[in-house]
Amino acid sequence: MKISKLFVDKSVIDFPATRSILSRLNMQYETVNTSNRVYDFITACEHPIQIAKETLFVTKNKGAFIRDCPGTSCYTCCGYKILHIGTFCSMDCSYCILQSYFHPPVLQFFVNHEDMIRETKQLFENTNISRVGTGEYTDSMIWEKLTDLSGILVTQFSEQNRAVLELKTKTTDIDLLEGLRHNRKTIISWSLNTEKIIREEERRTSSLNARLEAAAKCELWGYPLSFHFDPVIIYDGCEKEYKEVIRKIFDYVSSDNIVWISIGTFRFIPALKNIIKERFSVSKIAYGEFITGLDGKMRYFKPLRIDIYKKMVEWIKEIAPDVLVYFCMEDDEVWEKTTGFIPEKYGGLPAMLDKSAALHCGLESK
Template sequence: MIDTDLLREKVSIRFSFFGVNKQQELSRLVFEITLREQVKVEAVLLSIPIEQKSFPRIKEALVRRRFTDLTARGILVEESFSMVDIDPANTVLLQPAPSFYPKRVYIEDDAKRSSLADRAERLFPLATFLSITSYKEKTKEISLDIKAYNRRTEDLFIVHEKHDFYKKCPCSPGVVGCGYHNANLGVGCPFECSYCFLQNYTNAHGVVLPANIEDFFTAFKGYDQGVRVGSGELTDSLVFDHITEFSPRIVEFFRSRPKSIFEFKTKSINIEKLLSLQGVSNIVVSWSLNPQVFIDREEHFTASLKDRLHAANRCARHGYRTAFHFDPIVPFKGWEDEYSKVVDLLFENVPADSIAWISLGMLRMTQRQKKVIENRFPGNTILSGEMLIGEDGKLRYHDSVRRDVYQKMLDLLKKRCSKDTYVYLCMESRSIWDVLKTAF
């Protein structure tokens, strides 16, 4: 791990003729080059000619080295670079794979007599159980940081949800929406994907599960019918299913509403409750897919690719439809072969006619998320890619890279997909969506 205090100090000595802001920008570039090339800080610093003391020239030399592919394509990289500041105490411990067992279970007064509260008592006899008036009240005084986020699975909150049962999927400005609706059936996840956007929510005080799923059903009846709805926005839809037992109730509710579709989105293989009843075609069980080498590096504690596909096969044979999300796609060295193998494995293991949809989305993140990732996962391999700040303020690969990657992925998929499988891009602009027109 790079000692960023030391790095900043070395940069300030080498570039002592610049002010603090310029030194900060250079520190960020030197840091990212050092990581990307796996070389020593000194090697980068000493390779930069400083005789002319020209900030634009020095920055340009570093930018060219940090963004080799983009600059080789003639793409201008004109951003300002933010300070680098990494606290080693923020690193996530990545071994051994824990099973979820909270130390404390907080139960809101209104959720006290719920079946979920009873089950939690049976499943976690060693935990301390505490009554609270409300989650909001209990947590309002607590200020959280990355270290506290790393300990989030120590606390389980069982709550009585009163608002926010459903909301339209929040697209970024300028991207094509997919008409999705999110059911707020939990917050928090015990997996550790390095890119997880939940890390942005370092104000989440633990895992939060609602005890009153019947109120979600009531709210849905007065809600827009004929929608696509899912519960995987702020949690993994199935990872807690052995605790919540939501899936059988959701399946039964949607069985009599065939115009609407409910999606369970997961990286787990926690499907036993789903398999305890007959499947139905408007329930879609979906997995995100990535090459195993990427899962090993970046999706800690999740199920392996083979296990995900095996679980998908079981769900398909049981009467559910399946779906797959190639998201986030990361074009690492050798990615084409690796993703091609994933597509082969997918269609060898899962019947093509069970697949309701396949989405593609490339890695994207807010700038704040990047800072959290580099603190929590200093060994990550995703941040050395050449991402720039897009129109929506998020870091993304350049348009030309995204088009190229999507085109190649679509070429792989179109040979294998059934004609009824809907293929779409997640969080992409109209101009990028155009690659789909020629693909299918």
């Protein structure tokens, strides 16, 4: 993470997490009373998205830390819960929806951890299993060199058996996870793609081999794992390359330790296309065979999605027949034509994922 400009909310200047960040960055900072000053600074720049990736705003989360995945009624949602630790990302993927989701985008980290801990404790009182992740609005692990957040969360989740924490990343910043008491209540997760996509569309991320080497280390440390192929991007030769990525996974880690693997094809809100065109001028990913989906996002034509999904599921199941594979935001027709069933046959997708979490992480419902 390269930080060239640092803002600190005046109301959090004495928070322990703030003092830790200031100590580790050891750079000049500007205190602000409101976020408006930060927004004005970013929007006044010629390249606001790039500047936002190097501008850190240390502040508090004034809303809920625990949120339901936004999902949509048009497609099958996994019932995930988001732990809202911060926003935006210092890495730079062409397809990242956060570039157009936030107006303007701001790399901010929330330091009111007492409120966060209180909310997660309340979550643990639920009668049902909960799956919680920090990687929806930011990358889970980019904060490792600046904060002690993972240590706080991993330890807290280890002390209960109602919820599992998923830390999802494209980095290899895992060193602080070694030696933590996790009790298998934290899943370490990587977003994966082909080497071509990583090289051409995922700036400042770790290589495929580096991600898998990090996964192997986490497995040695006793953590359960998961992987996410999202977005799958269709291009000439992609099938051979995705098959190779799948083969590599099982060269590095044991299938018995994988809680789930998700697959989702590239989809984007229309506004993102112009951002990709401007910021990634050589990228061709937004010029495929797309149609407007029921959620207003551009999606590959359904036959294209079904074809690549079916093949990827087959490649995974040939090696690891017992690993749970699921689709991110797809409808029953896609499920039926690729897997031969719809999630409702097994109680719904959330129930399928809860069962796998219970099996691999020792979760229990009351």
